[in-house]
Amino acid sequence: MLPRDVISTGPLILRPPVEADAEAMVKACADPVTARFLPLLPMPYELAHAREHLAKTAETWAEGGATFSITENGQFVGSITARPPDQWGVTAIGYLVAPWARGKNVASTAARAMTDWLFDQGVRRVDLEAAVDNVASLRVAYKSGFREEGLRRDAKRLRDGRYADMVTFGRLSSDAAPAGEPYLPFFDGGQLSDGVVRLVPLAVEDAVDFHRMLAEPSVAAFSATPPRTLEDDEQRCRYTGYWWVSGQRIELAVRDAASGAYAGHLQLTQVVPALGQAVIGYSLVPAFRGKGFMSRAVGLLVDWAFTHTALHRIVAGTDVANAASHRVLERAGFSREGVHRELFPKPDGTRADDVAWARLRPS
Ligand SMILES: CC(C)(COP(=O)(O)OP(=O)(O)OC[C@H]1O[C@@H](n2cnc3c(N)ncnc32)[C@H](O)[C@@H]1OP(=O)(O)O)[C@@H](O)C(=O)NCCC(=O)NCCS
Numbered sequence: 001m002l003p004r005d006v007i008s009t010g011p012l013i014l015r016p017p018v019e020a021d022a023e024a025m026v027k028a029c030a031d032p033v034t035a036r037f038l039p040l041l042p043m044p045y046e047l048a049h050a051r052e053h054l055a056k057t058a059e060t061w062a063e064g065g066a067t068f069s070i071t072e073n074g075q076f077v078g079s080i081t082a083r084p085p086d087q088w089g090v091t092a093i094g095y096l097v098a099p100w101a102r103g104k105n106v107a108s109t110a111a112r113a114m115t116d117w118l119f120d121q122g123v124r125r126v127d128l129e130a131a132v133d134n135v136a137s138l139r140v141a142y143k144s145g146f147r148e149e150g151l152r153r154d155a156k157r158l159r160d161g162r163y164a165d166m167v168t169f170g171r172l173s174s175d176a177a178p179a180g181e182p183y184l185p186f187f188d189g190g191q192l193s194d195g196v197v198r199l200v201p202l203a204v205e206d207a208v209d210f211h212r213m214l215a216e217p218s219v220a221a222f223s224a225t226p227p228r229t230l231e232d233d234e235q236r237c238r239y240t241g242y243w244w245v246s247g248q249r250i251e252l253a254v255r256d257a258a259s260g261a262y263a264g265h266l267q268l269t270q271v272v273p274a275l276g277q278a279v280i281g282y283s284l285v286p287a288f289r290g291k292g293f294m295s296r297a298v299g300l301l302v303d304w305a306f307t308h309t310a311l312h313r314i315v316a317g318t319d320v321a322n323a324a325s326h327r328v329l330e331r332a333g334f335s336r337e338g339v340h341r342e343l344f345p346k347p348d349g350t351r352a353d354d355v356a357w358a359r360l361r362p363s
Helices: 019-029 032-037 047-062 106-120 135-143 204-215 230-238 240-245 293-308 323-331
Strands: 007-009 012-015 066-072 075-082 090-097 125-131 147-157 163-172 197-201 250-256 262-272 277-284 313-319 335-345 351-360
Touching (some): 007 106, 019 032, 019 090, 106 125, 125 147, 197 293, 204 250, 204 262, 204 277, 262 293, 293 313
Parallel strands (some): 090 125, 277 313
Antiparallel strands (some): 012 066, 066 075, 147 163, 197 250
């Protein structure tokens, strides 16, 4: 049985919930993000629901679980719960933070402190999972010392009726102190722009434009992957935040800064921290070609990467026949490094040679 302790961590106090939390809980749950990612919460969430929940917290404790209100300066700012540890000393936590208290490390501080407290009570392992597009919660998991362990496809139905892929995390009492900063930080202000092009994270709203562009014969001719459905491309767009926050890759929509129109796609992928190397890839909608858009976009991304990440080499591969792409890389400061013979499988069953390019971190 877990003790009904009070946990003090930095500016936060985690304490068992009390009846007086009800009104703040109602306000905290009147929020579209909470509604979306916690589909089992009644919506609209009313005072009666909060009171019913609070009445049940005694049961949670009696059954061996733990539930705390997260408070700051005596005010309710969120909730965090652990289910009863099983016979192997494994539990799982879940949390929510009131909209007015988000983005100030409340969830990550509380999740770290509660997990440390659970270890003190003899728990061996704590599970945590978040939907692949719940970027805030994914970031909380990394920040509070959890390691990513896998993906459960279509594992949870969100309120909009869509099944979401869930990222699973675990923290063991024996784990070494976790890494702090992400390998790929997000863009300050959410975008990069030089006034002509604007780079923003690829979003589900871009899926139709993205899909149409990939199907365009002049793009498909240089792609090594088979054509995908719109649904596949929508799903891919949902992964942008997860891939970024987990340090795997950056997926961007290139927009015309003046009109905001979708102009193309740019990615930084195959990130290998041990080598300090990543690969860039790109495609432009035909109507935006011939204006230097992609050279600008690649230049912006690569300059950002050498300023904000530890990457040392950014490389690219282009089909030997793709003269426009060679120009983009030359203009963006890349140098030719050689040729990989017969690297690219082509849709017609042949293979094309690949010119290898790289730009190195400025010394
Ligand atoms: C998930 C949740 C608890 C996070 O609470 P929080 O107190 O804001 O979390 P923290 O401040 O500790 O960390 C949030 C991180 O996500 C980042 N973040 C938030 N929204 C983001 C977005 N759309 N894109 C990128 N990063 C985002 C924040 O910048 C912060 O990271 P940083 O410190 O590196 O800048 C809160 O959003 C919430 O209650 N959501 C609804 C319920 C929910 O999803 N619960 C979890 C279910 S698994």
